[in-house]
Each structure stands twice: as C-alpha cells, then as structure tokens.
Amino acid sequence: MSIVTIQRKVLEKNDEIARRNRERFSQKGTFVINLVSSPGSGKTSVLERTLEYFEGKVRLAVIEGDVQTDLDAQRIARYHVPVVQIVTNGGCHLEAKLVEDALTNVDLRGVRLLVIENVGNLVCPSNYDLGEAMKVVVASTTEGDDKPLKYPGMFLHSSALIINKTDLLPYVSCSLEVLKGNALKINPALKVFEMSCTTKVGVPEWCRWLEEHLSG
Amino acid sequence: MSIVTIQRKVLEKNDEIARRNRERFSQKGTFVINLVSSPGSGKTSVLERTLEYFEGKVRLAVIEGDVQTDLDAQRIARYHVPVVQIVTNGGCHLEAKLVEDALTNVDLRGVRLLVIENVGNLVCPSNYDLGEAMKVVVASTTEGDDKPLKYPGMFLHSSALIINKTDLLPYVSCSLEVLKGNALKINPALKVFEMSCTTKVGVPEWCRWLEEHLSG
Numbered sequence: 001m002s003i004v005t006i007q008r009k010v011l012e013k014n015d016e017i018a019r020r021n022r023e024r025f026s027q028k029g030t031f032v033i034n035l036v037s038s039p040g041s042g043k044t045s046v047l048e049r050t051l052e053y054f055e056g057k058v059r060l061a062v063i064e065g066d067v068q069t070d071l072d073a074q075r076i077a078r079y080h081v082p083v084v085q086i087v088t089n090g091g092c093h094l095e096a097k098l099v100e101d102a103l104t105n106v107d108l109r110g111v112r113l114l115v116i117e118n119v120g121n122l123v124c125p126s127n128y129d130l131g132e133a134m135k136v137v138v139a140s141t142t143e144g145d146d147k148p149l150k151y152p153g154m155f156l157h158s159s160a161l162i163i164n165k166t167d168l169l170p171y172v173s174c175s176l177e178v179l180k181g182n183a184l185k186i187n188p189a190l191k192v193f194e195m196s197c198t199t200k201v202g203v204p205e206w207c208r209w210l211e212e213h214l215s216g
Numbered sequence: 217m218s219i220v221t222i223q224r225k226v227l228e229k230n231d232e233i234a235r236r237n238r239e240r241f242s243q244k245g246t247f248v249i250n251l252v253s254s255p256g257s258g259k260t261s262v263l264e265r266t267l268e269y270f271e272g273k274v275r276l277a278v279i280e281g282d283v284q285t286d287l288d289a290q291r292i293a294r295y296h297v298p299v300v301q302i303v304t305n306g307g308c309h310l311e312a313k314l315v316e317d318a319l320t321n322v323d324l325r326g327v328r329l330l331v332i333e334n335v336g337n338l339v340c341p342s343n344y345d346l347g348e349a350m351k352v353v354v355a356s357t358t359e360g361d362d363k364p365l366k367y368p369g370m371f372l373h374s375s376a377l378i379i380n381k382t383d384l385l386p387y388v389s390c391s392l393e394v395l396k397g398n399a400l401k402i403n404p405a406l407k408v409f410e411m412s413c414t415t416k417v418g419v420p421e422w423c424r425w426l427e428e429h430l431s432g
Contacts, residue, residue: 006222039254039338039367040359067339069365090369092308092339120367122255123283123308123337142358142381143256149285151255151336153306165358168387173414198389 014128017096021103021131028108029215030061032116034094034132036154038147039120041140042164044072045197046206047115051079053207054113058214063102063116065094072117082106093125094118112214126153133213134159141165142172145179152186160191162206167196230344233312237319237347244324245431246277248332250310250346252370253354254363255336258380260288261413262354262422263331267295269423270329274430279318279332281310288333298322309340312347328430342369349429350375357381358388361395368402376407378422383412 025032035043047062054060062083064072073085084102086094099116108114116132118125126135137158139147142165148155155161161183169176176194183190191209195202241248251259263278270276278299280288289301300318302310315332324330332348334341342351353374355363358381364371371377377399385392392410399406407425411418 038256038336039363040356067367067369069362071362071366090339092337119339120254121308121337121339123306123335124340140256140358142356142384146285146287147255150287151283153283168358168384171384171387 011127014096017100018129018131021096021100024103025108025114025131025133028111030108030111030114031214032114032132033210034116034118034125034130034135035138036118036122036125036135036158037120037138038122038143041120041138041143042197043117043120043138044075046138046162046164046195047076047117048079049197049200049203050115050207050210051076051081053203055079058112058211059110060113060115061106061108061111063099063106063114065098065117065119067091067119082111088119092119092121093128094130095128096130099130113210122147122151122154126157136160136162138162138164139179139183141169141174141176141179143174145174145182148179148182148186155183155186155190158187158190160193160209162193162195164195164197166194166201167198227343230312233316234345234347237312237316240319241324241330241347241349244327246324246327246330247430248330248346248348249426250332250334250341250348250351251354252334252338252341252351252374253336254338254359257336257354257356257359258413259333259336259354260291262378262380262411263292263333264295265413265416265419266331266423266426267292267297269419271295274328274427275326276329276331277322277324277327279315279322279330281314281333281335283307283335298327304335308335308337309344310334310346311344315346329426338363338367338370342373352376352378354378354380355395355399357385357390357392357395359390361390361398364395364398364402371399371402371406374403374406376409376425378409378411380411380413382410382417383414
C-alpha cells in the first residue's frame with residue numbers, strides 16, 4: 001500500500017465526516033465558515049471584530065484550532081460566546097473528525113453562525129473539508145503581495161479573501177492592487193474585503209456580506 | 217499498516233538521506249542553514265541582506281523552496297550567487313530527498329555557506345531534517361508575540377531566532393520582550409537577533425555570528 005493511497009483514504013474518510021458535519025449544520029440552520037491564514041495574519045482579530053458587530057443581533061459560536069495553547073479561546077471567551085478549543089498537538093491543520101468531536105461540546109440550537117478558526121498554516125488546511133459553507137482566507141499586507149501566487153491552493157479553495165492590516169500599508173512593501181490582482185488571478189470568483197482590525201475600517205462591509213448568508 | 221507507521225517510515229527514510237546530505241556538506245566544508253518561518257515573515261529579505269553582507273567575502277549558494285513559482289529564486293539571482301528553485305507543487309515542507317536532487321545542480325566546491333530557504337510554514341518543516349547544520353527561524357513583529365507558544369515545535373528545533381520587522385514595532389501590538397521571553401521559554405538555548413531588513417538594523421550582528429560558524 002503506497003503513501004499516496006493512504007493519503008487518498010485519509011481524505012476520503014475526512015470528506016465522509018465533513019458531509020456528516022455539513023448535514024448537521026444544515027439541520028440546525030447554522031452557517032459555518034472555516035477561517036484560514038498564515039500564523040499571525042489576524043484571524044483571531046477578524047473574529048473579534050466580527051463578534052463585536054453581531055453582538056446582541058445574531059447568536060454565534062466559535063471553534064478554535066491551534067497547535068498548542070488555548071490562548072485564542074481565552075481571547076474569544078471575553079465576548080461571552082460559546083467557544084471550544086481544539087489543540088492539535090503538533091498537527092498542522094484541522095480535520096472533520098476533530099470538528100465533529102468538538103461539536104459534542106457546542107449546543108448549536110439557535111446558533112446562526114459558527115466560525116471555525118483553523119491552525120495558522122497557508123498550505124495544509126486547504127485540502128481538508130470540515131463541513132463548512134465556505135473557507136475565508138485572511139492575508140495581511142505585512143506578508144507581501146506575492147502570497148496568492150506562492151500559496152495558490154488556499155486562495156483557490158476560498159470563497160472570500162480578507163486583506164487585513166491595511167493600516168500598515170504606508171510602512172510596508174506591499175501593493176494592495178498587486179495583492180488583489182494576484183488573488184483574482186488564482187481565483188476570479190473570490191470576494192475581496194480590505195480591512196484593518198485596528199482602525200475597524202472595512203469591518204461593516206465584511207459583516208454585512210456575511211449577514212446576507214445567514215438564514216432567517 | 218497504520219498511518220502512524222507510514223509516517224515513521226517516511227521520517228526514517230528522510231533522516232537517512234539527510235545524513236547523506238550532511239556528510240556531503242561536511243566533505244565540501246559547506247556550512248548549511250535551513251531558514252524557516254511563516255509565509256511573509258521575511259526569510260527572503262533576511263537572505264538578501266545576508267548575501268549583501270557576504271558579497272566578495274564568502275562564497276555562497278542558495279536553494280529556494282516554494283509551493284509554487286520561482287519568484288524567490290528570481291529575487292536571489294540578482295545577487296549573482298548560484299541558486300536552485302525547488303517547487304513542491306502543493307507540498308508543505310522540503311524533504312532531504314528534494315535537497316539531494318537539487319544538489320545535482322549546485323557545485324559546492326568553495327561554497328562555504330549554503331542557505332536553504334524552506335516553504336513558508338511554521339508547523340510542518342520542523343520535523344524534517346535536510347542535513348543542515350542548524351535551523352534558523354524568522355518571526356516578524358507583525359505576527360504578534362504569542363507565536364512561540366502556539367507553534368513551539370519550530371522554536372524548539374531551531375538554533376537561532378531572527379525577530380524581523382522591528383521597524384514596525386511602533387505600529388503593531390507586539391512586545392519584543394514578551395516575544396523573546398516566550399521563545400526562550402520554549403527553547404532557552406535559542407540565540408536571538410533583532411532585525412529590520414528595511415533599515416538594516418541588526419544585520420551585521422547576525423552575519424558576524426553566522427561568519428563564526430564558517431570553516432576556514
């Protein structure tokens with residue numbers, strides 16, 4: 001049995017569980033996003049701004065994925081939403097089974113939006129369906145404008161791109177136009193948002209777009 | 217045969233080839249560093265500043281690893297050093313075999329320093345020995361000061377840490393002291409450098425330290 005076969009079987013098994021998760025989300029009327037990016041792009045900050053926007057309006061829940069620590073879950077718990085931390089213990093991405101297990105600790109009744117924050121990794125999580133409605137990739141201006149070309153898989157598998165840290169544009173060597181152009185070259189269907197989690201510019205546009213996807 | 221066994225066999229095979237690479241480097245008197253970080257931390261910029269420092273003093277060669285594109289090799293070629301690009305085609309890390317294959321295109325005679333720039337990924341490359349003398353991890357201030365705790369493997373397996381983008385400290389939520397403290401908590405033996413590839417602050421300290429490791 002070759003490694004390629006093993007890998008295919010792992011992905012098939014993952015897809016089967018992802019289908020189960022997706023069915024469950026659909027039954028509960030929960031819209032699910034899988035938030036992906038490099039380490040330090042600002043996934044947790046985007047999530048914090050999103051939680052602030054929806055506070056008192058929409059019921060949310062969060063699943064945090066990290067290689068180690070529950071630092072992100074601690075940050076999110078301050079917003080008084082249900083949050084479960086998955087620690088992968090060295091694992092480089094979340095898998096559908098980890099999410100299924102985490103769901104035993106989340107009451108989805110009335111939850112209209114579930115955000116799964118993946119491990120910070122611009123390569124591996126792109127291959128693993130968790131049962132989400134869509135992947136949203138965060139890329140920060142400080143990472144440079146060539147990342148979509150160098151890590152195309154993640155941009156190809158995402159429905160939306162949040163370009164974060166636009167407040168740092170004056171200080172870094174990154175062209176917003178080149179970054180957007182490169183992302184759309186990889187995936188012309190990407191919905192692109194420009195955002196600064198520090199100044200909050202762009203947060204309402206992103207949240208209103210997200211809101212349109214939530215069911216009554 | 218379980219997946220864990222497959223994974224162990226992959227790593228054993230990798231270690232065997234890494235030993236072969238290491239022997240070859242030793243015979244040629246070539247010191248080898250494996251440069252690792254998240255995407256966009258500035259590995260290529262650190263490499264560019266390093267090439268500038270050693271220009272005309274020390275013979276260098278470079279192996280570039282990327283998921284896609286030869287953009288980094290193009291950047292490095294401007295410095296008139298031998299450079300080979302490895303494209304992993306979706307692979308999330310370099311392996312010893314890829315480096316061994318790339319070496320057929322590098323004449324190591326007289327090369328005292330070989331820099332292997334790994335795929336941008338703070339998780340997966342930490343497990344793969346390429347035959348290097350040491351791993352050097354780059355972490356940028358824009359990624360935040362909690363990264364060593366959240367991605368401990370890479371900091372544990374590295375000999376040196378370059379904290380890059382210190383020029384952006386006034387604009388980001390990152391404490392240099394906390395970042396250093398977290399890194400040293402994971403690996404007290406880490407040699408830490410503070411650097412800005414934009415202002416070039418810290419470049420000479422890093423390069424002089426590296427120079428001490430090169431053989432006659």
